[in-house]
Amino acid sequence: MSAGPSTVIKALTLLDYFNPSRTAIGLSEFAKLSGYNKATALRFLTALESKGFLEQDIETRIYKLGPAFLRFSQLRETSFPLAEAVKVVLRDLNASTGETALASVIAGENLATIDVVESRKLNRVTLEQGAALPFHATASGLAYLAFATDDIIEGALSRELTSHAGKTITDQRKIADRLDAVRATGVAHTDGSFEEDVMGVAAPYFGPSGKVCGSVAIGFPAVRGTPDHMTAFEEDVKRAAMRLTGLRGGYYPDDFPEWAL
Amino acid sequence: MSAGPSTVIKALTLLDYFNPSRTAIGLSEFAKLSGYNKATALRFLTALESKGFLEQDIETRIYKLGPAFLRFSQLRETSFPLAEAVKVVLRDLNASTGETALASVIAGENLATIDVVESRKLNRVTLEQGAALPFHATASGLAYLAFATDDIIEGALSRELTSHAGKTITDQRKIADRLDAVRATGVAHTDGSFEEDVMGVAAPYFGPSGKVCGSVAIGFPAVRGTPDHMTAFEEDVKRAAMRLTGLRGGYYPDDFPEWAL
DNA sequence: GGCAATCGTTTCATTTATTGAACCGATGGA
DNA sequence: TCCATCGGTTCAATAAATGAAACGATTGCC
DSSP: OOOOOOHHHHHHHGGGGOBTTBOOBOHHHHHHHHOOOHHHHHHHHHHHHHTTSEEEOTTTOOEEEOTHHHHHHHHHHHHSOOHHHHHHHHHHHHHHHOSEEEEEEEETTEEEEEEEEOOOSSSOOOOOTTOEEOTTTSHHHHHHHHTSOHHHHHHHHHSOOOOOSTTOOOOHHHHHHHHHHHHHHSOEEEESSSSTTEEEEEEEEEOTTSOEEEEEEEEEEGGGOOHHHHHHHHHHHHHHHHHHHHHTTOOOOTTSOGGGO | OOOOOOHHHHHHHGGGGOBTTBOOBOHHHHHHHHOOOHHHHHHHHHHHHHTTSEEEOTTTOOEEEOTHHHHHHHHHHHHSOOHHHHHHHHHHHHHHHOSEEEEEEEETTEEEEEEEEOOOSSSOOOOOTTOEEOTTTSHHHHHHHHTSOHHHHHHHHHSOOOOOSTTOOOOHHHHHHHHHHHHHHSOEEEESSSSTTEEEEEEEEEOTTSOEEEEEEEEEEGGGOOHHHHHHHHHHHHHHHHHHHHHTTOOOOTTSOGGGO
């Protein structure tokens, strides 16, 4: 059962080691993180750099994400403006709930935050843009997974299920149950599974062929997760996801709980 | 003297076939454009798709640029906000000149438009965002090349120098002369070399290690290229490039004509 | 100031993934 | 109905990826 270890995939995987708190990486660090041989890593890095996907500081020899992303995201947006639609939807979701709103999208094996509109409350949830969201510990991740294909679910859960907080669910069976619940209602909840005293509510949005693309969510301090708030939150989040689905030209899949819309 | 044709580079090169007027490409078209075997192209495409760099419409099987660019450009911007700085600079350049302002950045072997602020005049130059700029026929290209390393210059000029308009310079020696002029003054001009009756003025901007990153430019109808306009335009463009260099945390290289600043 | 660790980089024999012609079934237009 | 073209698959031949070791240059530590 050889998965076909394409060289291209290996090279592109190096980019996944960037995150909001690690924006610059050197050769040796790449080699250590990826487990590749230093020579191999170097060849990948120079290849990526030559196409503008990385940028090497000529003095420190350290690598950063390159200008190609500027170029291609620009290009993608002209033909397929998602970023703008996301911004609008999140602003409204933030306005109606008063909480921090975020949207995520699946890119490869990662669910990545693509935009955040923060709450203006003093006690609020602050998120890093561009961060990867663990599938099993966030509402966004659960909302996405619930409507993903079986092999994606399996792939996501077969990784190590890190415990991020006291209430993180690390049992694969329990997560499967949670996903069933999400499928039934169309929304996902978390309560202290990503960070202590932080709750999340999320709903998936879909693409043109009924394929789930990512999720829309809010995050808020657990103290504000009172029952009456929650029902309002759920409605708002679902509406936001529906709207984004529409703006994206997407369709809900057949197995989506219609009554939940 | 085998150049070592890395598979990774070949795969990433496929992405270069996207442009503002071709935002979706099928397998066979990729194979034809790139000259790769269909099987090879397919393997590259699925690899790119699996990492989110491409997105395949499940019905038409056609490929588009994927969501990974959203993710990584977001990530790049949080640590290194260029897009915003560019927007500000271009708006001011547009305000002071009244003409269409654009910024470009080198990504791999291409000089790509990353942002455009259009003139509000009726008779104006309209540009497509994300388009690749030919080095030899645009002011942006000449401004960049003039301060690039010798091997980049050679690489850029060794490609076929397509004639885009009546006055396009396709003679390599003449272009070298133009580059000398640009080095002396710090600004590049074009007059009808990219499109008839369109003029351009451009200046390079630099990165943290004194390396040229791209250029800032304006494009305008040739009728407005009167001598007094031109001197003002040059000053405005140079100032804009200087500002962008500063915002980017860049430095001018030692061989930059200081009196030109 | 000198020693040691670590950095990025190069080399080269070994291995393994990449390559491409031919083939397949599906789709769609003439 | 036929033919062209689409996306995708197969498999032997081949060419490219690999990794241990070594190199020189910094860097940091005693």
